[in-house]
Amino acid sequence: MNFKSKNPFLNNKSFSATSASKNSEVHNATLIDYNQDMSLAGTINKTLVLFLLLMASAIVVWWMAFTGMNPLVPTIGGAIVGLFLVVIAAFKPHLSPYLAPGYALFEGLFIGGISAIFETQYPGIVIQAVGATFVTFAVCLGLYKYKIVKVTEQFKSVVVAATLAIATYYLVSWLFSMFTSFVPVHYGNSLMSIGISVFVIVIAALNLFLDFDRIEKGVEQKMPKYMEWFGAMGLMITLVWLYIEFLRLLSKLSSRK
Template sequence: MNLKSNNPFLKNKSFSKPAETTVFDEQGRPVQIIDYNETMTVNGAINKSFILLAMLIGSAAYTWWMGVNGQNPMPLAIVGAILAFVMVLIASFKPKYSPYLAPAYALFEGLFIGAISAVFAENYYSEIIIQAVAGTFVTFIVCLALYRFKIVKVTEQFKSIVVASTLAIVTYYLVSWVISLFTSWQPVHYDNSLMSIGISIFVIVIAALNLFLDFDMIETGAKRRLPKYMEWFGAIGLMVTLVWLYLEILRLLAKLSSRD
């Protein structure tokens, strides 16, 4: 069974289509020619991921500034989160528009991240943001190095375990959220108990493992010589995982801090 990354971008069928141009031979028969100058590369996807990251940080700085200066950034953050989700949804169905959707996603997501970060910094301690960013960056670099030097190999069994675990987490979060809306029950991962901390650590590990699947799918896309715009498509997918990882690390640090 060929299970792919749980990331909706990297599951798109466009990852199986090479960049081809149709021409005709002397007999008028169609011939497929691949333009290697306009195809996806691993370095291109990684570079575009860093571009998106820079844009996200720049956007986040604005709502962060609002938060630390006594303004309420949450309305803007909610709008940003909704629009970022819309960009994700459109890109998953129309990857050709990824060069335009990717920057928009980064800017809108940044509004949400900046506001949430300001809230955590105000409710806990200011250094929590730097620690969460550092933890995310170090995790990304370590996972990239482990994948690059083939220390961790993405096998079919590896994919199966990571995808199944990710789906279990998503299901648990969704069900817990729905139940909490209609009852007074509070999910265990909301508090700072040892079990809640353990859940956060588990989720962080799974989020980090998703990076390997994302790297693998980007590399596969490059080997298949997919169109150049798929670099932006893959970059959005990688950013989705990094944002998830950052938020989970932030929550874990908040739980640990509240136990002091």
């Protein structure tokens, strides 16, 4: 079975080879503006913009939490609105120049709130999770850049299948825990729970390779300029997921001491 989806955006056809047909329709006398094509530099710049926006809103909620204000409302609201914007972008990628910054701002509210909650319980955990996330990103980028890890169709299928399995497990576990006395196995700090967290982190890290590949292929195929925002947004989604999973793992390890 060949899974086409390449990240938390799941199954969308936004990164399809359309540039050839686009260029073939241009009259010979027309000057083609190649600045309207997706570029690697443009995607990197937009990723940095999204990161700064996320950090700015996260700092606001962090400040609220540690000055006595209740950060619960912006934390929950940010998570809901952020998810809503991701779903829209998956079906309307041409709106990414507007949706991606919005996602970064609202997701930053969630990140700031959840980070403050973990930091209150386990002092120092946030800086550890941030460091682990950036180290993982750097290692994966190096492995991809130097072709040590090659993103084949089989690689994509396995990673996407595992990602979908994790998402399904989390959703089902959450529903059962909401309406029954069922306690999901990944709760708590048991060795089984820690093992699950490690597995999820590995899968999240492998999704970074899919992000890198998708961005590279988009540049090669001369995708429209707005796909820079779409690619940057996909990369941010994976990094946020990775960071949250590191927080969960480190909290489990800390609670066992």
